Amino acid sequence: MDFSRFSGPERLQLNQYIQKKEMKDFMQLYSNLVQRCFEDCSNDFTSRALSTNEKTCSENCVGKFLKHSERIGARFAEQNAEMMEQQAKLR
């Protein structure tokens, strides 16, 4: 985001907003990830503790999710840039 078009106080407000949002989004990511990996990996309740399989599965689930969202981010940025370009041409 281009911050140069904002005045000093506006920049401060935006920074505060972004900080809050980052925190909120991170907490959401965390709780979604726990739920996702728990649902996909833990289906056997004959024992209270995570089995080795469930543990490996959950670890892979987290690792894979991070790579997944990184890849989506890369494609997302490309598509977004393309769209902005098309818009600029139309104007």
Next chain:
Amino acid sequence: MSFLFGGGGGGSAANPSAQIGQSEVVNSATTEIEMITDLFSKLVNSCHKKCIESNYKDSDLNKAEGVCLDRCVGKYFETSKLVTEQLQKLQQQPQ
């Protein structure tokens, strides 16, 4: 998201709930951030559901998953464009 309806821009102008002391520019900037992050999280969730195998044998994306994700994002954007165009057509029709 300025690509919706050809960059409405004025969308937040009529927002009566604008916080006191928060300028119009800040409001539209936060709305834009909100929309972009919302779109991103929708993409992450949809494409995860459609492309990622749930057995998690490996923590790396396999080839099929990677290709699927690339296409998934492309298709999502194309769909969004299509829907935008259809809605625009609908709007332009005389009532």
